[in-house]
Amino acid sequence: MKRRKKPEPACCPAPDDSPDLRPTEGPQADKELAKLSKALGHPARVQIVRLLLRRNSCVCGGIVDELSLAQSTVSQHLKVLKQAGLVRGEIDGPRVCYCIEPRALRRLRALVGSL
Amino acid sequence: MKRRKKPEPACCPAPDDSPDLRPTEGPQADKELAKLSKALGHPARVQIVRLLLRRNSCVCGGIVDELSLAQSTVSQHLKVLKQAGLVRGEIDGPRVCYCIEPRALRRLRALVGSL
DNA sequence: CGCTCTTATCGTCGTTCTACGATGAAACGA
DNA sequence: TCGTTTCATCGTAGAACGACGATAAGAGCG
Structure with a gap:
């Protein structure tokens, strides 16, 4: 039998308000933009980002339920997003x-x- | 002998001011964002976009001179950017x-x- | 018509991506 | 301690990417 949904963790408070001092141009910025863009360059990953934003409570692997993809595939996409920061x-x-x-x-x- | 630089074409007036009515959410928007992001997901392509923005006069293949890449490679990157719109x-x-x-x-x- | 200049396209090769199932590994609960 | 649940990782196979040199195709000049 499949047990589902303990209430939802509700972690990741994420305060954050410090200003960003890094430049938005130059070779470094180009590489950064490319890296972030590449991470968003797949529909499933865009979906994941949107999903995480929609639920203020941050979802664990319930993401898998939403994205008709195998658990291992979702895990890989999450890894890509994580490595891009x-x-x-x-x-x-x-x-x-x-x-x-x-x-x-x-x-x-x-x-x-x-x- | 290599001849270089007839004055620069100065084409692409690009008027444009119509508002964009398309939604910014939903599966369609997700795919669109992924497509655009993917196109920017390579440093060379970010460089190209920046280069085209910098020169109000839009450069032709003088892009090749700037990007230490082969002409065919630059042409491919341009194709990707073109296909992404x-x-x-x-x-x-x-x-x-x-x-x-x-x-x-x-x-x-x-x-x-x-x- | 030939020649040159500029781009696009082709063919290739090695790398990376995307997807999956199978297998591990950590954290509970019984 | 033993199962269960949850997630990451591995291995794999097919597709797509990124780079290059070589070649074709179009415009203009002589």
């Missing part, structure tokens, strides 16, 4: 709580806005 | 004048801003 994962008992890294998102907006 | 190419005599498609760029900003 867009997403953070915190261990919460047996599961892992994922959430958006707001700083990275702001950074992406700044970089895209500089175009 | 970020860039337009107009034939100008023997050469091709590339320029940014401002609507696509605004669209990208709107989509990223919706995150």
Whole structure:
């Protein structure tokens, strides 16, 4: 029998309000923009980011239920997002709580806005 | 002997001011964001976009001179950007004048801003 | 018509991506 | 301690990417 949904972890407080001092141009910024863009360059990953944003409570692997993809595939996409710095994962008992890294998102907006 | 630089075409007037009515959420928007992001997901392509923005006069294949990459490789990157709708190419005599498609760029900003 | 200049396209090769099932590993609960 | 649940990782196979040189195709000049 499949047991589902203990209430939802509700981790990832994410305070954050420090300003971002990094430049939005130059070779370094180009590489950064490319890296962040590449991470968003797959529909499933965009979906994951949107999902994490929609639920203020950050979802663990309930993401799998939403994305008609295998659990291992979702895990890989999460890894890509994590390596790009867009997403953070915190261990919460047996599961892992994922959430958006707001700083990275702001950074992406700044970089895209500089175009 | 290598002849260089007839004055520069100066094509692509790009008027554009119509508002964008498309939604910034939903599965369609997700796919669109993924497509645009993927196109920007390579440093060389970010460089190209920046280069085209910097020169109000839109550069043709003088892009090759700037990007230590082979001409065929640059042409491929341009093709990717064109297929994503970020860039337009107009034939100008023997050469091709590339320029940014401002609507696509605004669209990208709107989509990223919706995150 | 030939020649040159500029781009696009082709063919290739090695790398990376995407997806999956199968297998591990850590954290509970009974 | 033993199962269960949850997630990551491994191995694999097919598709797509990124780079290059070589080649074709179009415009203009002589």
